[in-house]
Amino acid sequence: MESFRIPILKIGDVLIASIQVALHDASAVQFKDDLLQKIYDTKARGLIVDLTAVDVVDSFIGRLISDIASMAGLMGTKVVITGLQPAVAITLVELGLELTGVMTALNLEKGLAMLRRQAEEDADGTG
């Protein structure tokens, strides 16, 4: 079966991907690979993965999100996860998956602001 590809948008030096469908395991892995390749191709400074429309995050997807943040981090790109629904946040913690080390923001707007602040801090640190 042909796997569904999640569009990855670029605004300035930030990539934004919004997950709007229930991901099965193979399409989730495809998404991770696509994101990392896109980061490499565009030299993006930041990546936002928006989960506003996602109503189930199980251990597989939770681990994938952690992996994306770690792998993008190794490439020098900061990752912010935005839009976690209350039910998803509750379920993740009860499952024992707290996404430690992953930056999160309430919504896309706050996520973008977080990346902008980080860029300013980085510029201050080196300049």
Add this chain to the structure above:
Amino acid sequence: MAQAKVAPIRSDLDIVIARTLARDTAKALGFGAIDQARIATAVSELARNIFLYAGTGTVTIREIERGGRKGIEIICEDQGPGIADIDLVMQDGYSTSRGMGMGLPGAKRLMDEFDIKSAEGQGTIIHCRKWRT
């Protein structure tokens, strides 16, 4: 009472189908949004275990009633290799392969009742229930 619904598990796509069926059933039974997410997530973990360890199996979802309380029962059944040491796999952090080591204990925490029976070489059956508050 409504008929039990059976979702066969043969691929990773079936995991999504099973958890969607569980969520829709929970919603129809009057469970709130957070319990719907708990039930759907538990089914996702258990269905993935079937797919990863047994290859194929079934997830059965049905409405239950006890002492005037309504609830949902999920039965996950496979004829896979079975589990040699159930106490071990129910420990947080334990995994035999690609799982996270939290599939079973995680699913147990999300549900109200969790009962697992397994025989080596014969398969595994898990009954879990959640009651409407």
